[in-house]
Every structure is written in C-alpha cells, then in structure tokens.
Amino acid sequence: MGIVSLLTSFWHACIGKPHCLLCHDYDDGSGLCHPCWQDISSLQRPERDICLQCHSGNLTAGTCEQCGQHWPFARLYASYRYATPLRQILSAYKHQRQLALLDTLAALMLARPPQWLETAQIDAVLAMPLSRQRLFKRGFNQSQLLAASIARHYGLPLLPPYCIDRSHRPPQSTLKKSARQRNVRGVFHLKQPVKKRNLLLIDDVVTTGATIAELAQTLKKSGAAQVFVWSLAHPD
DSSP states (O other), rough: OOHHHHHHHHHHHOOOBBOTTOOOOOOSSSOOOHHHHHHHHBBBBOOOOOOOOTTSSSEEEEEEETTOOOOSSEEEEEEESSOOOOOHHHHHHHHHHOGHHHHHHHHHTTOOOOOOTTTTTEEEEOOOOOOOOHHHHHSSSSHHHHHHHHHHHHTOOOOOOOGGGEEOOOOOGGHHHHHHHHTTTTEEEESSSSOOOEEEEEEEEEEHHHHHHHHHOOOOOOOEEEEEEEEEEEOO
16 A cells, blocks of 8 residues: 555544535545436536527537527537536535535536637636625635636646726626626726637636626637637536
8 A cells, every 4th residue: 555545544534534515425536426426427518519599509610500699709618507416516616615615616627628628729718707896705706716727737827817807797697688798798807918819718607698708709809819618517
C-alpha cells in the first residue's frame, strides 16, 4: 500500500469516509455514490447544441439549422437537463452557500463536455458575471467558480471577474419571458479588450437565453471573434 493510500485510510479512520451529498451513503470520491451519480447521468442532454427559439435545431456558426434563428454566440451547449436531483444540488450550491458542492458540479460538467470544444480553438474562459449588489449579497459568483475549474482542467486562461461590469437589475427568474430581454438590454460593460479572441462563456443554468445573448452581443461588438457557451444545465 502506498503512502497516499495509507494517509487516506488513516484520515477515513479518524473522521469517517465521505458521504454522498444526496443519499448520505458512502461516496466514490466525486461527492456522490455510484447510484446517485447514475441518477444525475440520466439527465444528460443530447450531444448537440440548443436553439433557444425552436428547441430542436442544431447551431452552425450561430444559426439554427431548423428555424433559421441567428444568435450572437456561435454554439450553445448544456450538459444536463435542469431537473431533480440536479436542481436541488444547484440550489443548495447557489442559495445556501454550500461551496463544498463545487467539485461535484464541476466534475459533472467535465464528464459531459461539448463535442465542439476540441476544435473551437478557445483563447480564454469567462463566467457569466453578477452585479456588484448581487455578488455582495450572495458572497460568490457560482459561475465564476465553475469557470475557474474548467479553465484549470483544460489549461486555458481565465478572464478576471472585473473584466465585465454588470448593472444591477431584477433577477431574470422573477420576470416573465417577454420581459427578460428588456431587463438585460445594455446591462453589460466591457472593461478589458477581447479583440479577435475566441471566448468560452460558462454559466450554471441557461433558460430563455436572454442574458447569454446580451452578453455575447456585447462581446462581439467589442471585437471578440466568436463566443461559445457551455452551461451545466438547461430546462429542456
């Protein structure tokens, strides 16, 4: 038995083996036991992009092959459906400040990456920013921490959180779909150049896509070559 195994065994003997975040049985090192990991794996989405207009077409250079809708981002992918039990884990992570869930959520994303990631020639990773008021209230940006994990895994530069300023507006989740686009119009202000760079934008959950589209549009207007979006979850 190696020194690492010995130390691990000693640690478990002192404090007990780590438990699954969902069922509290012993986990397998990911924060989840094997059955609960399989439950979340059943929420995996198809390995294709999302068109937020028709919800059925794939994107090619930002244009849906099904309905023809054009988006300011080149690709939009979500790893899982936003449903139980992933919904509960994300809620605990974001709203109850259970930061111990970060490694598990990052592992879930990395287990289901977009197929286009290998050929997208990404120059830098950035996270969906929060307004200063919401960041102060929550204490952390859940997407920034996920983006840091992903950037570190792939060896990519991570843009600092202060590179984009976000004006404070009512939360998108409190508004009807028809009001969400108006609510985020002009909400982002870039403070760091991104000209001719392919950017990977990380978010925890994408719903209507109004915020993602507004940020991608802001980045494109500021000279970004292409914006690729990778989200942990989407409702469909």
